[in-house]
Amino acid sequence: MSTNGRLLNYINGQWMESGAGAFLDVKNPATAQVMAQVPLSPAEEVHLAAEAGVKAFKHWRRVPAVERVQHLYKFKRLLEEHRDELSRLITNECGKTYAESQAEMQRAIENVEVACGIPSLMQGFNNEDIARGIDEHCFRQPLGVVAAITPFNFPGMVPLWFLPYAVATGNCFILKPSEKVPMTMQRIFQLLEQSGFPPGVVQVVNGAKEAVDAILDHPDIRAVSFVGSTPVARYIYERAARAGKRVQAQGGAKNPVVIMPDADMDMTTRIVADSAFGCAGQRCLAASVGITVGEARNIFVEQLADAAASRKVGYGLDEGVEMGPVITAESKARIEKLIALGEQEGAQVLVDGRNKKVKGYEDGNFVFPTILDHVPPKSEIARTEIFGPVFSLMHAETIEEAIALVNDRSYGNMACIFTSSGAAARQFRYEVNTGNVGINVGVAAPMAFFPFSGWRESFFGDLHAQGMHGVEFYTETKVVVERWPKEWSRKF
Structure with missing residues (x-):
């Protein structure tokens, strides 16, 4: 995961050293011990990941949904096998207790589990004879390349609010994790690599504002998910929407x-x-x-x-x-x-x-x-x-x-x-x-099959993370109206 203590990016199926000119120390907040260094990757490395995603999408979108989720089933099993290891890693880089880290990973795994139901969840609908001899169908199709920018407080769970739904629906996914807690996702992406996803389908680019802005501006990145403070959520929403992207931006709270x-x-x-x-x-x-x-x-x-x-x-x-x-x-x-x-x-x-x-x-x-x-x-x-x-x-x-x-x-x-x-x-x-x-509940955290439904300045967008909202966010509907007159069939 690292070279000389410096974390790597995962682009197009390869672990790569960043050409960043600056690195930040990743510290254990309880001990102040430096555990690694994270690169502040330049925009060019986001562009490289986007290009790889575009290329991979041409094949990945054509993989049947029942085959796509086989990678997620394997990924879920690997997360369960490595849950203790990941929980300790979360505690060391984020600071929460081991029990809290265990609970976080359980919620993360639940989202992978829900996304495994995508063959049913992304089904469309249809009607015969909307007019005589004419049928109408509505299909859900993936967007293309999508990205998420995630916070420090749940380094294992929040990225998995997004990634499983994105790839299960046929998209290619780029993650920019918090530069304060990048190590958990480094390990989880090793497990994703073992899960057999084709190159370019799942990628991670470490960094800070330059990497974020590159995601928001890149023309081939169709949608952006974010969790963080309200001022940054508003910035993400405005800049990404101005570039024509779909956005779900979770902000702050009181x-x-x-x-x-x-x-x-x-x-x-x-x-x-x-x-x-x-x-x-x-x-x-x-x-x-x-x-x-x-x-x-x-x-x-x-x-x-x-x-x-x-x-x-x-x-x-x-x-x-x-x-x-x-x-x-x-x-x-x-x-x-x-x-x-x-x-x-x-x-x-x-x-x-x-x-x-x-x-x-x-x-x-x-x-x-x-x-x-x-x-x-x-x-x-x-x-x-x-x-x-x-x-x-x-x-x-x-x-x-x-x-x-x-x-x-x-x-x-x-x-x-x-x-x-x-x-x-x-x-x-x-x-x-x-x-x-x-x-009579102190933390009204929705289960993975319900949307995480913030309002007002706690959320910018329309469709929230998790469940059917996640499926709808990462797909667009295509309506087909078709007629097949009998006399045409007789000609062939």
């Missing part, structure tokens, strides 16, 4: 959870703590704002503070660790600066996770669980995606007031409610302006 007085407080506290502080808060479905309703405030705040203060933080491969570090030293500094901003804006720091060390890992990027109480709803901290283990608390008197607080934000990724009232749950799911809704 996910609220509403706690009703009739909720099971012990269960709610445990689930919300796992949602807020799991993966060190570095996931787009992390609970980041808690809104208590009425008397719920009296119990929930104290219990959550105890859960946050007692959470074991450390290196994700060590036994008993419940939360790892954030991805970089820069991220740690930014998160701690935002905590200070919240304090300046009037929030009370109920549990403070700043300026703490983990014994044996003093150079790690650790921010401990933090709770800000009485966060002003109109403050900057209430509207900024922190992307760290920081949970903000607000308080309302009625469910209507709580729903108004949920909807008074630009993001729309997820909202959750904890209650024993079916009426309150129905009112909540009906009225909140988010694409993913949880009822």
Whole structure:
């Protein structure tokens, strides 16, 4: 996977050294140890991959769907066989706990499994006799060469939101993984290579902005998938759409959870703590704002503070660790600066996770669980995606007031409610302006056969990742209207 510690690109079925003029260190966020160097590949290497994809597509699109998915079946088996190895790799380059990495790989494998059903999922439809003697058919056909630009927080799962559906439907796929966590995909692409995909069908080009812009501008890349922050998602969407491409761009989030007085407080506290502080808060479905309703405030705040203060933080491969570090030293500094901003804006720091060390890992990027109480709803901290283990608390008197607080934000990724009232749950799911809704669930992550349905500034595009949305995104419909008069047949 590397030459002298420098990671390689996988282009046209070959592992290749990049001609990049610059490389970045890939560091273990818990130890600060340099594990590898990733090339910032130039645009020319994206162009090379696109050309290889165009060439491969001419053959790959003609391979029957039942044959295409045989490669995915083998790939799924290899992922299962190497799940422990991949989970350890994710923990070392991303920082999450081993259990969290295991769960991530399970979700990744589930997407491959769903895509194996493509012979049924991409079926078209037809009608006989739309007029006398005339039939009409609708077929789904692949687009050609497609690409994905993926984030650091789920280096194994998010690329597999896209790749299996793209190749199963007959497209050729280029991945630009996050330059912060490129090692997981290097290993997974070795498994893809073993799965027997023809050269040019699956490719990986490492890099940063130059590689991204080359993907967005290349005329032969028909569609782009992205997951990351909202400012970058908007940039991806605008530039790729201007070039005539299909785009699905998942942006940021500020996910609220509403706690009703009739909720099971012990269960709610445990689930919300796992949602807020799991993966060190570095996931787009992390609970980041808690809104208590009425008397719920009296119990929930104290219990959550105890859960946050007692959470074991450390290196994700060590036994008993419940939360790892954030991805970089820069991220740690930014998160701690935002905590200070919240304090300046009037929030009370109920549990403070700043300026703490983990014994044996003093150079790690650790921010401990933090709770800000009485966060002003109109403050900057209430509207900024922190992307760290920081949970903000607000308080309302009625469910209507709580729903108004949920909807008074630009993001729309997820909202959750904890209650024993079916009426309150129905009112909540009906009225909140988010694409993913949880009822007594802290992380409303859709299964692989459902779309990951962000709204508003959490998503730019029409068709989301996963399931039938993925199939529709990577195919275009062709309608055929045909007539075969009998008198024509008699001539031959």
